Amino acid sequence: MENDDRELISELKQENTRDLAFHRLVKLYQERLYWHIRKILLNHEDTDDVLQNTFIKVWKSIGNFREESTLYTWLYRIATNESITFLNSKKRRNLLPLNDVSDYLMENLTSDPYFEGDELQMKLQQAILKLPEKQRIVFNLKYFDEMKYEDMSKILDTSVGALKASYHHATKKIEEYIKRSD
Amino acid sequence: MNKLKKIAPELSKIKKEQPFGVPDKYFDDFSARLHHRLETEKQALPQPKNPFIRYLKPALGLAASFTLIFMLVYWPVKTFLPDYLAKTNTFIESTNEDDAFRTFIEKLDENSFFALLQEPHLNEETINGDFNDEELMSYLSSNISEYEIYLQSEN
Numbered sequence: 281m282e283n284d285d286r287e288l289i290s291e292l293k294q295e296n297t298r299d300l301a302f303h304r305l306v307k308l309y310q311e312r313l314y315w316h317i318r319k320i321l322l323n324h325e326d327t328d329d330v331l332q333n334t335f336i337k338v339w340k341s342i343g344n345f346r347e348e349s350t351l352y353t354w355l356y357r358i359a360t361n362e363s364i365t366f367l368n369s370k371k372r373r374n375l376l377p378l379n380d381v382s383d384y385l386m387e388n389l390t391s392d393p394y395f396e397g398d399e400l401q402m403k404l405q406q407a408i409l410k411l412p413e414k415q416r417i418v419f420n421l422k423y424f425d426e427m428k429y430e431d432m433s434k435i436l437d438t439s440v441g442a443l444k445a446s447y448h449h450a451t452k453k454i455e456e457y458i459k460r461s462d
Numbered sequence: 463m464n465k466l467k468k469i470a471p472e473l474s475k476i477k478k479e480q481p482f483g484v485p486d487k488y489f490d491d492f493s494a495r496l497h498h499r500l501e502t503e504k505q506a507l508p509q510p511k512n513p514f515i516r517y518l519k520p521a522l523g524l525a526a527s528f529t530l531i532f533m534l535v536y537w538p539v540k541t542f543l544p545d546y547l548a549k550t551n552t553f554i555e556s557t558n559e560d561d562a563f564r565t566f567i568e569k570l571d572e573n574s575f576f577a578l579l580q581e582p583h584l585n586e587e588t589i590n591g592d593f594n595d596e597e598l599m600s601y602l603s604s605n606i607s608e609y610e611i612y613l614q615s616e617n
Contacts, residue, residue, distance in 0.1 A: 306493050314489070318482055328488075335496055336503055397481025404476050424478065448469070455470035462472075 285351040292342045302342075306335055309352075313359045319420040320363040322405070323388035330366050334359045353434040360417060360435060367413070382409050407457035411450050418443055419450040571614075577605050 288308075291301035313334060318327040337358050345354060367381050374384065389395065389405055397405070408416055417436065421427045422443075429440045436443070467474045539546065570578070602611065 303493060303497075306496060310492055311489055314484070314492075315480060315482075322482075324482075324484060328492075331492070332496055332499055336500065339500060339503075392482070394483040394485070395481060396483040397479070398477075400476045401479070401481040404473070405481065424480070451466070451470045451473065455473050458472040458476075 286347075289342070289345065289347060289351060293345075298342075302339060305338070309355055310335075313355060316356060316421075316425070317359050317363050319424065320360070320417060321366065321388065322385055322409075323392055324394050326366065326388070330359070330362050333366075334362045337362065349434045350431075353431050356431075356435045357437075364413070381413075385409055403458060403461055404454070407454040407461075410457060411453060414438075415446050415450045415453075418446045419454070422447045423451075573606065573610075577601075 288301055288305060291297040292305065310331070314327060314331050317330050317334070318324070321327050321330060334355070338355065341358075345351075349357075370384055371381050386406070386409055389402075389409065395402070408419060411419060414436070418432065421432050421435075422429075429443050432438075432443050433440050438446075
């Protein structure tokens, strides 16, 4: 996998192979990145916008990628940052406090025509929405994607210890929320 | 999973599935839509400039700045203080005459210099180097021996 990525990066950095390599990169990572962004933004339309922004950013900055991390963590990092930037722009536009976007996301969740889960899953999503932004991202990456803490550490620029603690606290809070809402 | 059951039994009962869906063929079409947007972005990006112009640009900018500064200083002085410029030009001319005289003196060797001082009949024209070949020959033959001329030419 890493060898394939190295070859892909090398092709992305060369002018004559860039277009084709970029098409391969999109095909390879579009679904994983989509679901990662979707779990942060919840709404399909917003996710589509941010996914496009993510790949445009990748296209523009692939020349600056120093390969200190893997391609996969670098892509996740860009996608995460783009999602947070999108939420911050929503906060600014709606004159919301910087830490409060949960109402906007709750509306996204309840009005989403593509939500296919049952009642319990809706309750879980609502519980996740109650978490602080970063804790929410940590929980999603660990609980749904089962990502390694080491990879998460590179994506979120946070120590493994802090991530473990964050996930533990998030799990406890969600458990409490589910118990209370029964 | 067992750990999760211990710390969050209610949470562990919930199906760990993706509850969201996407429109039909979304991932099939995404690449094409992205390509379209990328083409638009590429057109919006500034085109890379000719490298020759890129290297010449700072020099041209510097030259233009100097020209501008010169015009900003010279033009108002010329327009509003024409007398000042005229004085400056006279001074420059007199300086040039002084320079020519100094150059002439520096070219003279010691013997010629004292010979010139001893000949009171020499007028200014001769001092300024304005004499013909005959006068030069007669001056040399009367004041300098052939041996001295030979030594000078050897040096």
